Amino acid sequence: MHAGKKYNLLEFVYWTRRDVYKLLILATIPTVLYHFFDFTFLALPWVPVGLMGTAVAFIVGFKNNANYNRLWEARQIYGGIVNNSRSFGVMVRDFLPTASEQAIQQLFYRHFAWLTALRFQLREPRVWETLDEPDGIDFQHWYTIPERESKLDVELKSYLSVEDLAYVLKKKNRATQLMALQSKHINALGSELNDFQLMQLQTAVTGFYDLQGRAERIKNFPYPRNFSSVATYLLYLFVLLVPFGLLKEFNAIGQGTFLEGYSVWFNIPFATLLSWVFVALERVGESSANPFEGGANDVPITNISRMIEIDMRDMLDETDLPAPITAVRNILL
Numbered sequence: 001m002h003a004g005k006k007y008n009l010l011e012f013v014y015w016t017r018r019d020v021y022k023l024l025i026l027a028t029i030p031t032v033l034y035h036f037f038d039f040t041f042l043a044l045p046w047v048p049v050g051l052m053g054t055a056v057a058f059i060v061g062f063k064n065n066a067n068y069n070r071l072w073e074a075r076q077i078y079g080g081i082v083n084n085s086r087s088f089g090v091m092v093r094d095f096l097p098t099a100s101e102q103a104i105q106q107l108f109y110r111h112f113a114w115l116t117a118l119r120f121q122l123r124e125p126r127v128w129e130t131l132d133e134p135d136g137i138d139f140q141h142w143y144t145i146p147e148r149e150s151k152l153d154v155e156l157k158s159y160l161s162v163e164d165l166a167y168v169l170k171k172k173n174r175a176t177q178l179m180a181l182q183s184k185h186i187n188a189l190g191s192e193l194n195d196f197q198l199m200q201l202q203t204a205v206t207g208f209y210d211l212q213g214r215a216e217r218i219k220n221f222p223y224p225r226n227f228s229s230v231a232t233y234l235l236y237l238f239v240l241l242v243p244f245g246l247l248k249e250f251n252a253i254g255q256g257t258f259l260e261g262y263s264v265w266f267n268i269p270f271a272t273l274l275s276w277v278f279v280a281l282e283r284v285g286e287s288s289a290n291p292f293e294g295g296a297n298d299v300p301i302t303n304i305s306r307m308i309e310i311d312m313r314d315m316l317d318e319t320d321l322p323a324p325i326t327a328v329r330n331i332l333l
Contacts, residue, residue, distance in 0.1 A: 004330035027243040027271040049245030064285030074291035113159035117174040122292035123147035143331040145294040243271040
């Protein structure tokens with residue numbers, strides 16, 4: 001996520017610069033043909049183009065609202081993981097006072113492994129995600145995605161026993177199997193727990209499964225392609241028509257003034273600006289549609305996982321705590 005006050009204008013222009021180049025060319029071609037070659041038939045009436053723009057604004061707004069809801073739900077899911085993790089840590093520590101320190105630490109560290117496996121799984125690319133498109137790749141020069149800089153097996157070594165590590169790495173959904181090991185371990189400690197305490201810990205495990213499943217639903221089910229496609233096609237059609245619809249309007253501005261015959265050139269910057277507004281809004285919505293892929297506007301699951309680990313290690317009175325994740329150029333992952 002962006003952890004600053006706002007994107008500055010240069011960052012925003014840099015992010016959409018390829019669109020700006022295309023829009024400039026698109027606005028220049030009909031203007032040149034209209035002015036130098038007298039292709040006046042290229043001028044379209046603005047009213048139908050403006051009506052289409054109104055429809056596109058509604059469609060893009062609907063899409064952006066739906067994508068924002070996906071982003072906000074993802075943040076709520078990880079907010080739930082934060083709260084449940086703290087509660088789970090307190091319960092393990094206080095419900096098992098007579099258990100060995102090693103057993104309690106093993107439950108804590110296996111939870112850290114679950115957080116790690118989950119964030120690695122959520123960072124795996126999907127066909128519909130946009131992070132590896134040219135604009136996304138360029139923006140990644142400003143920050144790094146931790147899950148692409150390291151490997152899961154290396155990260156898990158510091159949390160799991162050799163046996164658990166070997167077992168988990170054989171599985172397809174590592175996070176699911178790590179939580180299954182937690183449940184098995186908790187049941188094995190049943191003699192240390194009364195029925196209520198055992199139920200509370202198993203309820204916590206169920207809660208983690210629920211949160212994981214909700215995160216996987218967002219990750220594995222994109223914003224519906226039919227809605228996304230129609231919004232994109234209508235947007236491109238509108239952007240294509242804008243410079244043709246403004247030709248006559250800007251040419252008429254200069255009539256009877258010293259700008260007569262030249263005011264049509266205002267079509268290039270204003271058509272580009274108008275089209276860029278719609279394209280930029282669509283980009284903003286698209287950047288929120290997949291909140292776990294590792295983009296600059298995503299939920300900072302790496303930072304949240306590290307924060308949980310620090311809090312839970314503190315519960316064990318450990319002093320060698322990992323450093324918090326810090327923002328790089330205001331981007332926090």
